[in-house]
Amino acid sequence: MKQTLKTCTALGLSVVLSGHALAQSAMTSVGEGEGQVNIVAWPGYVERGETDKGYDWVTGFEKETGCKVNVKTAATSDEMVTLMNGGGFDLVTASGDASLRLIAGKKVQPINTDLVPSWGKVDPRLQNGPWFTVSGQHYGTPYQWGPNVLLYSTEVFKEAPRSWSVILEPQDLPDGKPNKGRVQAYDGPIYVADAANYLMHKKPELGIKDPFELNEEQYAAVLELLKGQRQLVGRYWHDAAVQVDDFKTEGVVASSSWPFQVNTLKADKRPVASTVPEEGATGWADTTMLAADVQHPNCAYKWMEHSLSPKVQGDVAAWFGSVPAVPEACKASELLGAEGCDTNGFDNFEKIRFWRTPTAKCSDGSACVPYSRWVSDYIAVMGG
Numbered sequence: 001m002k003q004t005l006k007t008c009t010a011l012g013l014s015v016v017l018s019g020h021a022l023a024q025s026a027m028t029s030v031g032e033g034e035g036q037v038n039i040v041a042w043p044g045y046v047e048r049g050e051t052d053k054g055y056d057w058v059t060g061f062e063k064e065t066g067c068k069v070n071v072k073t074a075a076t077s078d079e080m081v082t083l084m085n086g087g088g089f090d091l092v093t094a095s096g097d098a099s100l101r102l103i104a105g106k107k108v109q110p111i112n113t114d115l116v117p118s119w120g121k122v123d124p125r126l127q128n129g130p131w132f133t134v135s136g137q138h139y140g141t142p143y144q145w146g147p148n149v150l151l152y153s154t155e156v157f158k159e160a161p162r163s164w165s166v167i168l169e170p171q172d173l174p175d176g177k178p179n180k181g182r183v184q185a186y187d188g189p190i191y192v193a194d195a196a197n198y199l200m201h202k203k204p205e206l207g208i209k210d211p212f213e214l215n216e217e218q219y220a221a222v223l224e225l226l227k228g229q230r231q232l233v234g235r236y237w238h239d240a241a242v243q244v245d246d247f248k249t250e251g252v253v254a255s256s257s258w259p260f261q262v263n264t265l266k267a268d269k270r271p272v273a274s275t276v277p278e279e280g281a282t283g284w285a286d287t288t289m290l291a292a293d294v295q296h297p298n299c300a301y302k303w304m305e306h307s308l309s310p311k312v313q314g315d316v317a318a319w320f321g322s323v324p325a326v327p328e329a330c331k332a333s334e335l336l337g338a339e340g341c342d343t344n345g346f347d348n349f350e351k352i353r354f355w356r357t358p359t360a361k362c363s364d365g366s367a368c369v370p371y372s373r374w375v376s377d378y379i380a381v382m383g384g
Contacts, residue, residue: 030115030301033067037299040083040092042286043240044260044320045143046071054335055319057312065306067299075238076188077355078375084108090291090300093143095284096131097190097355097371103132103139108289110137115301118308121326125349131356132287140289141304142325144316147283147345147352148186148194149274151257151265153247160275164198167254168229180232184243184255187236189371189378190355193282194256195229196222197353201279211282211353213362219369226381236382240264247272259321259344276348283352317344 039046046069049056058069072089074080077098084092084107094102102108113119119127119141126142133139152161156175166173167183185191196211199222206218214222234252237243244264246252262274288307294300306312313324314333323344324330330341345352360370 027112027115027297027301030305031298033065033299033302034296035066035299036068036070037091037296037303038070038072038089039303040072040074040080040089042093042095043073043075045093045286045316047316047319052319055315057306057315061303061306065299065302067296067302069303075240077190078188081105081107084291087291087293088295090294090296091140091303092289092291093286094132094140094289095286095355096129097188097284097357099132099139099287099289100134100357101371102289103134107292108139109292109294110139111141111290111301111304113138116141116305116308118305118326121308121310121328123325123327126285126325129285129287131285131354132289140287141308143286143288143307144313144320144322144325145283145285145349145352145354146259146320146322147276147281147348148256149259149262149281150277151247151255151262151272151274153253154271154273156253157273160273161254161277163277164194164256164279165202167232167256168195168198168225170228170232173253179254181234182251182253183232184235184237184246184252185229185233186256187238187382189374190282191256192222192226192374192378193353193355193358195225197282198279199225210363212356212358213368214358215362215366215368219373223377223381226378227384230381230384260319263319263321276345276351280351280353282355284355314340317341323349 046058047055048058062068074083077095080092080094080098081101084102122142150161156173166179171179173179193211196208196214199206200208206221208218235246240261244261247265248270265272288304290300308326310326310328310332313326313329314336317324318333318335318340321344323346358371358374360368362368
């Protein structure tokens with residue numbers, strides 16, 4: 001077979017995708033399922049009614065297709081990359097700070113969108129997202145998206161905090177007590193971008209235009225802010241369930257978080273709310289990506305199609321507090337309700353700075369601090 005070469009420069013590396021790799025996605029039809037599909041997913045993304053019987057988009061799929069769904073949850077993008085590097089999974093619901101790494105590492109493969117009948121229903125704002133589309137090839141199907149929110153106690157904050165400063169800089173909170181020991185931060189290196197996003201507004205003289213593209217001076221300022229935050233943080237969180245417990249029993253009153261934890265706490269009648277402060281927020285657009293060494297391709301394609309059905313999309317959005325990748329979902333789920341898409345931020349797409357992997361070269365060609373530095377330096381900050 002004549003080899004075709006395509007170059008992916010997503011990570012500042014020249015990654016060659018051989019004709020063989022592209023040919024793996026050249027299925028011309030979806031056949032009988034192989035009996036199972038193995039998925040790496042964020043918590044709350046693949047529910048079978050075990051937590052709440054009303055939220056189940058797995059059981060019906062298994063009965064209809066004969067494909068048993070096996071799920072391994074991951075708490076961070078780095079954990080997802082590690083799991084996919086180890087092999088044994090067919091699909092992964094990757095965020096933008098993992099997806100390009102998986103493509104560059106040849107751990108995922110392009111899909112044939114013709115084999116996903118609901119592809120045309122995907123929000124046009126997502127269909128060619130740069131976090132999963134390389135050289136015109138789509139490496140999966142969009143799943144959900146949303147912001148990283150500021151979760152806070154309504155007993156301490158009678159009004160929503162207006163700034164991320166309540167968790168980033170030392171200060172007394174509205175109850176008159178210091179924030180030290182009562183706030184949390186995310187323990188993934190991508191959180192560096194949250195601090196950079198804050199400094200874009202707090203210190204415009206730094207000239208930060210994009211929180212994922214930092215030169216040495218900007219990066220140094222961001223690290224300094226994070227080192228100061230280290231003195232305030234009671235725990236760096238990555239497990240959603242642990243953060244929920246911390247808000248219930250450990251005196252935590254404010255933290256970066258996901259809508260999932262907000263919904264979980266509210267369902268338990270806890271006094272919390274969330275907001276996107278005046279500086280804006282980072283966020284995630286997640287993609288169900290097809291493993292390069294997929295063992296159950298027919299079941300995998302069946303799941304990708306199932307995951308785009310409007311009711312499933314709406315139910316996931318209702319459970320997680322996210323925004324569906326299929327706009328039809330806004331009217332297709334009783335669980336989400338008529339106002340659910342508006343509540344979860346359907347119109348805030350342009351305000352979110354979506355996670356993506358920082359590279360050594362900025363978009364303007366100048367030098368930027370690459371993700372490898374983010375990883376090592378943030379580990380050092382947390383250990384400090």
